[in-house]
Amino acid sequence: MSSATCCFSDRASKHGHACWGAQAWHFAAELAARLPSPNEWAPWPGVHSAGHMEQRSGLRTAILGQDKSMVDSSEEATTSRRRRFDAVHKWAATAAGVVALALSLYNFAELQRKPTIDVTLPHLLRIGLAGKDIKFQVQPTVATRFKTQDVEVIRDGRLQLTPTGSISSSRRPVFYWSETGTYVYDFASDSINYRWVGDPAPFIVSQDKPQQPTFVFKANNWSFQPGRYEGSLQLSRSENHNPLTKKFCLIISKNAANEIRSGDPRAIYFFRNDLPKFTSSNKSSGCYVRETD
Known part of the structure; x- marks a missing residue:
């Protein structure tokens, strides 16, 4: 009979203390059988065994090694980025220097080249009499579009008129540059007056x-x-350059011819090439025509 059974027998009632003692011993034996051996024990917190110390030491070494590896990797990445930045900076500085040099050479070449002169005729020509002579006035714009160290000198101006069509056999006029003038507005008389500026002479263009x-x-x-x-208006330049030539056409109507011949010797007659009533005509389009025609 087991100790557990004897605790419920009559004998147990007489010897209860002995039965319960046997039962307690039996329970302690079973508990001891179920507990792990000392080799299987995990280190308890606060218990410093040699194996546990080795485990902690190995863990610390692994952590320190991992930290050192991370630090070394971070330093290598920073060094690599710095090297790339230095290389890009050097190339950028070199490229900027090359561009600056190219711009300097271009500007130097532009300054050294000869100026290009443009001549533009006005929309208005003035024609009048001077005794038995014909007076022809034209005010062109002479300019250059480029900035250079050199300047252009206009040495002379020539005007040519050639009769065409039904008057092609007429005598051609021989014009010469008489003088240079300007027109000034007079507020008192509300009129525009001609004023002499200078004799025929070269002038500079820049x-x-x-x-x-x-x-x-x-x-x-x-x-x-x-x-x-x-x-045609021809302007002679310096250094054996070809003259600048601007061509135009002029239409003198019968009324305009009579007006010039019989008018006031001091009168000036205007001829324009931009009047709307003449620009639509194929015959006179682009030609200078008397305003009153």
Whole structure:
């Protein structure tokens, strides 16, 4: 009979203390059998065994090694980024220097080259009489679009008119540059008056100094005949350059010819090439025509 059974027998009632003692011993034996051996014990907190110390030491070494590896990796990444930045910085500085040099060479070449002169005719020509002579006034714009160290010198101006069509056999006028003038507005008389500026002389043209001289040409002992004229203004330049030539056409109507011949010797007659009533006509489109025609 087991000790557990004897605790419920009559004998147990007489010897209860002995039975319960046997039962307690039996329970302690079973508990001891179920507990792990000392080799299987995990280190309890606060218990410092040799194996546990080795485990902690190994863990600390692993952690320190991992930290050191991370630090070394971070330093290598920083060094690599710094090297790339230094390389990019050097290339950028070199590229900027090359661009600056190219711009400097371009500007130097632009300053050294010869200026390009443009001549533009005005929309208005003035024609009048000077005794038995014809007076022809034109005010072109002479300028250069580029800034250079050199300047251009206009040495001379020439005007040519050639009768065409039905008057092609007429005598051609021979114009010469008589003087240079300008027109000034008079507030008192509400009129525009001509004023002499200078004798025929060379003038300088640069980008910051465009010129708009009023050339006064004269043709001795000649008068207009009604008809169409092909004209050109030539400006002679320095250094054996070809002259600058601007061509135009002039239409003198019968009324305009009579007006010039019989009018006031001091009168000036305007001819324009931009009047709307003439620009639509194929015959006179682009030509200078008397305003009153």
